[in-house]
Amino acid sequence: MQSSGADRIRRLLTAGAGALLAALMALVLIVGFRLATRIRANVALLQHASLLEAYPAEVSQQLTALRERLGTLEYTGGVHQELADSVAGFDRSLAALERRPDVDPSVLRAVGHLWKAYTPVLAPVLAYSGEPYSDTDFGSSLSVSGKIYYTQVRRAELFAQGRAPALHRRLATLSAALQKRTSSAASRLRLLLSAGVLAVLLLGAAAAYLQLARSRGERAARAAEEQTRDILHTVREGLFLLDADYRIGAVWSQALNHLFGREDFAGLTFEELLHGKVSPATLATATKYIKLLWGERAHENLMKSINPLGQLEVMLDNGRGGKEAHFLQFNFHRVLGPKGVKHVLCTVADITPNVMLARELHAAQENANAQIDMMVSMLHSDPLQVGGFLDTASAGLKHVNAILKEPARSHAEFSSKLAGLSRELHSIKGEASALNLMSIAQRVHHLEDMVEELKGKSELTGNDFLPLVLKLDELLAHLRSVREMILRLSTLKDGASTSDGTLSTPVLRLPGTERPNGTVELATTLQGLARKLAEDHGKPFKLSLEGLEEVPVNYLPTVKDCLIQMLRNAAVHGIEPDAVRRAASKSATGQVRAQFRRVESGCELVFEDDGAGLSPEALKEAAVRKQLLTEEQAAELDNRSALALIFKPGFSTRAEVTMDAGRGAGMDVVAKSVYALGGRIGVSTHPGRFTRFKIALPAPSQTAVA
């Protein structure tokens, strides 16, 4: 802006100098022309004056010549005529001088006066027209008029001789004055011309200087322009200006071309710049924000704090015909002019690496936190239990993998696949949360979510299962890391280091036989789960276990699965919140009891809680809602059959899915595993009083190993 001001001044100076030069030249020419005209007039006057100067002597000579000719009787006509011409010439020149204003009139008057004195003597001479000679036989002689003529000539001659010097003097003065005036005019003209030449030279020098300065200024402007271009070429951020119509200006940095893969930014609106690269909602917000930047309320800090484009995810061409997600950071700075906001300077930077790094850091942090959580929970649990869980979980996940690999074509086949996955995952999740291994439980929960989502789809293909496979791999990897951690923890706990790297060694190395350990482990697991469930659901209850040590080793996994599932059901559905219990005059702490005993026919497992009991009507409604039954079928169902609904696959009365219940793959699994051992399961209840499950299993010796 400064340079343009200096430019204007320089231009004004140049124009002023030019005008002055033209005016001076005009002045010199006009004055010079006038001087020259006057000199020319003076020269004409001088001619007249010098003519006049010659006349008095000439008149005298002519009179003398005339007199001599009369004396010698020669022809006088010629001389007479010359005299007349001289007199007439004198009169003419004098008249010419008298018409000039710049001739000194007093001198002219004196000359005129002197000349007038000639008239009385000259007039008779000039007026003579007779014959001055008379011819006789004796020869020629002056005639009478000739004699008079002679006398008159003689008188005029004498007069002229007497007066001529005075007249001549006057005329010489006149002539000298004129001469002087002419020469002074000439010297003035010379002076004027010299001054003019000098002025022209000076102005020329000034013009040359200004021109030089201007070209220097232009060079500086060109250099500045070049620097600007270099900056715009080199800067790594996208830079451009937006005008009041939200359009991009005529210059922008090269980086913008790379960022957006285009070059035609001039005149593009901000909206057009982002069009198709961000969601319409984001685009609308961005457009509103840009408008706000021009408003009065937009404090720089405030606008910066609400900048919605600080980390904008956009889809950009990756140069190979595809699209790639990038994170761009837009910053806006208002350029203020005298009349408010003039432009908005936008800078755009690709912050994708920063964002990715931040995300990785965040994920790593989460991971570390999860590992710490797990370490802490494992420190509180028996490595044997966890080891046992890992073994069953691995086996379970292998089963899941096997289910995933099963070929399927029809919708029914896919559905049964999904149902199988559901059951398997649900029981793994139950055990994981029983051991408080939340990182595992959450991962399984997530897998379950994915399975549920697939269940909701009408068309299924093998591809839909791919994400599950990936997630499963991730889970298996996680299990391996947990195993490693257990290994380290157990060596830490034992205070003994094992060089053997396998997991089973430290766990199995512990003293004691398999069977008591298995049942002790089961009791601990269940009590741990009970505490956790009571806490999670805000329902205090007490779990009492009887006769678990009697469980035959090959029934142990099934009994464990069943008890975990029933315990969760009791906590979620059975035991009421303590306010409800108090209102029903029950003890605030719920009672849950599991009893295992040998009976004549084999074994019996009884599991009961003193909770709300099962309502056949509520169960029927839930079954209708789940579309397991039509309303008509439900209406016809007796109470006993209604209770049996809880063993149906896909049944759950819980509307909201939690980590503990609501998947509808719970009692279904229990029943299935009981049937698999050749057993039976039954339920009895009293609303508001209790729910009791009774599981009858054949004597272990008669069954094959489960």
Added chain:
Amino acid sequence: MSSGNPLERRPVKLLIVDDSNIVRRRIERSQQFDDLQVVGTAANGLEALELARRTDPDLVTMDLTMPQMDGIECITQLVKLKPAVRILVISALADKATAVEAMERGANGFLNKPFSDRQLNEAITELMY
């Protein structure tokens, strides 16, 4: 802003709009300006408009998610009702789109919940002084 400052003559009248009375009390207590006078507290947009009509506040702190009439709608109507009022949005909605929307409707400042006393005072200072 300092020239002809009416604040030197009379206190700034503050209207607090938030559906949580914890937040309302927090704002009431945290203001440390001698010349800030709480003229009313409202728990939703409708109440706020009614109170604004009666008390003619200079400054309104505005929550966005409220029952009956939300903050965005309330700002729109409040600006029509009292064009000179200055509105400080105090919201837990951290997304920038909401902030831009509020500004577009006529809010003058934006503060995210949770906020410290210092942040609140700074926001009010920037808006009023």
